[in-house]
Amino acid sequence: MEFISTIMERAATFWRNRRFFKFRSNNGSSNNTAQRMSNDKNRKGTEGTNYQHHDFNEEEINFYLRNHPEILEKYLMDEVELEQLERWMIRRTQKAKKMNYANRKTSLSRWRFCVHADKRQMLEQLTQQLQSKPTKAHVLFELSSCISNAVNADGFRLYIVEDAADNLSFVMDSETFDEHGEPKIQKICDDASIARYVASTREPTRYSRGDIDPRFPNVISDKETEHVLCQAIVYPDGSLVAVLEMWRRESGARFHEEDEEISYSYLVWGGIALHYMSIYINLNKQKKLNDFLLAVVKSIFQDMVSMDMLVIKIMNYAQRLVNADRASLFLIDSRTNELYATIFDVGFEDDIQEKMNSPRAAKETTQKLKSEEIRFPIGTGIAGQCALTGEIFNIIDAYSDERFNRNVDQLTGYKTDTILCMPIFIRGSIIGVVEMVNKRSSYFSKEDEEAFETFAVYCGLALHHAKLYDKIRRSEKKYRVALEVLSYHNQCNDYDLEKCDKMGIPSTIPDIDSYYFNPFEVDEYVKVNYVIFMFKDLFGFNRFEKRDLMRFTLTVKKNYRRVPYHNWTHGFAVANSMYSILKNSDLVFRPNECLALFIGSLCHDLDHRGKSNKFMLDSESPIAAIYSTSTMEHHHFNQTVTILQQDGHNILAKLSSTEYKQILSLIKHCILATDLALFFPNKEKLMILVDNEKFSWSVLEHRMMVNAIAMTAADLSASSKPWEIQSETVKGIFEEFYEQGDEEKRAGRQPIPMMDRNQPDQQANSQLGFLNGICIPCYSLLYRLIPETRPMLKQCQENLARWQNIDEQTKQKE
Structure with missing residues (x-):
């Protein structure tokens, strides 16, 4: 009645406002009705007259509209809103429904359009389904059920797209369910040419058995299917989601354009629901995937x-x-x-x-x-x-x-x-x-x-x-094997140990504490016993094992490479010079400092390759990759620790844990101090303290700086030896320089003149620079702190004078 009353009221008003209209009917009652309507327009107050003031009844209006559909169409097109028209259409189609879906087991599929049903209800239902079963296939199936009901189809098939190429891979239909009452997803087995056509064109297609269409020859294979309507389901961006194929039996009517319009109107809104469903599902899946991947990463990498x-x-x-x-x-x-x-x-x-x-x-x-x-x-x-x-x-x-x-x-x-x-x-x-x-x-x-x-x-x-x-x-295991082999070969053997033991430790050694002691006059193995003599003289054997000390010294000897200068003789000479400083310094150093200074001097160039730190960096040596500063000095200290850790070599084993850590730290400080790059800033700080009379032996930092200066003085002690020892040492130094220069040339680099074998006349000049720039300042500062070291400064100055004479003679020859 709402529909009729609304039409009558609006139509009457519409007709009253027209200046004329004509009846085109041969029926007498039609003339009577027309006459009554025509007379009505002559009444006064027509503009505001309500429908009830006229004598039009429902039968007359219905009769007129049946005979003049163009008037009704014009009215509907001009006066009725689209949403109202869609509601009427839904209610109209409900009257012709024949299907009974009582066997459906999901809630939405039992839904029937009632008087107030519209697309809003459909969206609400889809939203509820999305929350309970958030899968694309389920939401698509429920949407298809709604549309199928709306167009009075006997059933439907839903073809699902599973790749970007819009290929139809799987199908669900309205009559196949699993044991849980859920729609069953199956592979496409039959001919789906209509669905594939719609998937490729996105165009709705109607087809009935017997139609002649070259696109779909013998397309309907199902005996119950007589009429088909196929519609594409797409996202708002136009991408294909699925193809819906609805069908009717022989007893049903063909699908018409109105059915396409109804299904399309639902798909517009359904597409929006699907779009947000897709976003929801993707976000939910992404969250689950992220949680899953986080668990994977934790499990795998931990x-x-x-x-x-x-x-x-x-x-x-x-x-x-x-x-x-x-x-x-x-x-x-x-x-x-x-x-x-x-x-x-x-x-x-x-x-x-x-x-x-x-x-x-x-x-x-x-x-x-x-x-x-x-x-x-x-x-x-x-x-x-x-x-x-x-x-x-x-x-x-x-x-x-x-x-x-x-x-x-x-x-x-x-x-x-x-x-x-x-x-x-x-x-x-x-x-x-x-x-x-x-x-x-x-x-x-x-x-x-x-x-x-x-x-x-x-x-x-x-x-x-x-x-x-x-x-x-695997590399670690190889490293352990290599270390085991190396440990065996770089340790002293029992023969060497017994040989030194039989030689015995001398009770006295003439001039062993002299600053001018000549290390070149002592045999290689005798040097080992001389080291043990000096160690015993400084520290005694109460806290140290003699045999461990002998084994340690022999292994240190073996780990000095046979290079021209930085060899075992150099290590012994530096230890002897430090022994002389300690013996003549009137106990200015503390016991643990003395122990660290002597061991550090003996081991300060362990495994030296005869190359400078700069060469190691330039040649990208693996050692340089490990230690970016004081490269070789760090390596010397690590070699010292490695030897101490070997069985029978730990000469510090009887010390307490605190003393052991303290002495190792001091040894490291002493060995690193032999890097001349650290000498200059250390010397400047100490010079300022001495010049300003602020130096104190009771301050740990001050003593550490003196330890470093003493290590440099012992390391460079060849320059403070008598001329015969000095000149012999310089020959070894320059031979090592030249070997490095040769390797630099082979690597395509030009060595500095001091390391160039082709420029031997540079020796005197380079020694002048070395003594003036490093040795004299070092011994001068040490003399001010420890006056007993004056012989080192005095002899260094004498050697400087000799080099000056040689340099002058060389220049005169040029």
């Missing part, structure tokens, strides 16, 4: 024990991610161009992650899953093709793909249906392939591909780090 355990974890996580039944991971052997796997065909186990958290259970699980290594050429089978092309393979029917190797199923008795195969990249190169087999529910979707592709990135990083970890672990 517990990186072995490659096999990592492979098991990766496969199990991948299975859980895409809900696959089986998993395999193949790595690429670039040398043989093959794929290989030691752990193959991991099944779905919910507790495998818990097992991997226990070391014992993890080992048992790894051994259980580990089998004989499987190898096959790249390009063979699905996994081989994936490794060859770097493409993702999502195969719905494995047996219909010619690349699938059926032999595996025949051997295992396991039937493969669906496969998802993903390459694993690192730095643009494929390092492996992960293969998932048989999704536990239906098929591997596009979403599975995207999530799996993200996961594959983490797999690649994990495998890359696991390989590095394995390399590091």
Whole structure:
């Protein structure tokens, strides 16, 4: 009645405002009605007259509209809003409904349009469905049910798109459900040419059995289907989601344009719902994926024990991610161009992650899953093709793909249906392939591909780090083996130990505490006993083992390389010079400082290669990569510690833990002080303290600076020896310089003149610069702090004068 009353009221007003209208009817009653309507316009107050003031009844209005539909059409087009018109159309179609969907088990499918039903209700229902079952397939099915009901279809088929190429892969229909009452997703088996056409064109299509259309020959294979309406379901951006195919039986009418308009109006709103459904689902999936990946990263990178355990974890996580039944991971052997796997065909186990958290259970699980290594050429089978092309393979029917190797199923008795195969990249190169087999529910979707592709990135990083970890672990084992071999060969042997022991420690050594003692006159092995004599004289044997000291000294001797200058003789000479300073300094140094100074002097150039720190940096030596400053000095200290840590070599073993740490720290300070780059700032600070009379032996920092100056003085003691010793030492120094210069030339670098073998006349000049710039300032400062060292300064000055004479003679010859 609402429809009729509204039409009558609005139509009457419309007709009153017209200046004239004509009746085109031969019926007498029509003339009477027309006459009554015509007379009405002559009445007064027509403009404001209501419908009830006239004698038009419902029968007359209906009769007139049936005979003049153009008037009704014009009125509806001009006066009625679109939303009101859609409501009327929905109510009208409800009267002709024939289907009864009592067998449907989902709530929305039982919904019937009532008087107040409209698209808002549909959207509300879809929203509720989205919250309870947030899957694209379910929301699409419910939307299709709404549209099918609206157009009075007997049933529908929903073809779902699963790739960017708009290929229709799966279908759901209104009559097939699983045991839980949910719509069942099936592979497309029958001819879906209409649906494929609509998918490609996005155009709605109507077709009835018997129609002649060259696009769809014999398209209707279902005996019950007589009429078909096919409509594309798209997102607001135009991308295809699915194709809805609605059908009617022979007893039903053909689909008309009005049916297309109704379904299209629903799809417009449904497309919006699908769009936000997609956003909701993607956000939800992304959150789950992020949580999943975080768990993966924690598990993989925190517990990186072995490659096999990592492979098991990766496969199990991948299975859980895409809900696959089986998993395999193949790595690429670039040398043989093959794929290989030691752990193959991991099944779905919910507790495998818990097992991997226990070391014992993890080992048992790894051994259980580990089998004989499987190898096959790249390009063979699905996994081989994936490794060859770097493409993702999502195969719905494995047996219909010619690349699938059926032999595996025949051997295992396991039937493969669906496969998802993903390459694993690192730095643009494929390092492996992960293969998932048989999704536990239906098929591997596009979403599975995207999530799996993200996961594959983490797999690649994990495998890359696991390989590095394995390399590091193998390198560490090799290092231990090499260190064991080195420790054996760089230690003194029992023969040398017995030889020195039989020689005995001399009771006295003439001039051993003289600043001018000549180290070149002492035999190599005798030097060892002289060192033990000096050690005993300074510290005694109460806290030190004589045999350990002898073994330590012999090993130190063996670890000095046979280079022209920085050799065992130099190490002995520096230790002897420090002994002289300590013996003649009237106990200005504390006991632990004395011990550190003597050991540091003896070991200060251990394993010296006869090259400067700059050369090590320029040649990119591995030592320079470890120590960027004071390169060789750090190495000398580490060699000292290494020797102390060997069995039978720890001469500090009887000291307390506190003393041991303190002396090691002092030894390091003393050895690093021999780097001349540190001498200059140290000297400047100490000079200021002395000049300003602020130096104090009771201040630890001041004493540390004196220790450093004393180490430099002992290291350069050859310049404070008599001329015969000085000149002999300089020959060794320059031979070492020249050898470094030769290597620099071979490397394409030009050495400085002092290291150039072709410029021997530079020796005197370079010595003048060395004595004036370093030695004289060092011994002058030391003399001011320890007056007993004056002989070192005096002899250095005399040597300077000799070099000045030689330099003048050289210049006169030029």
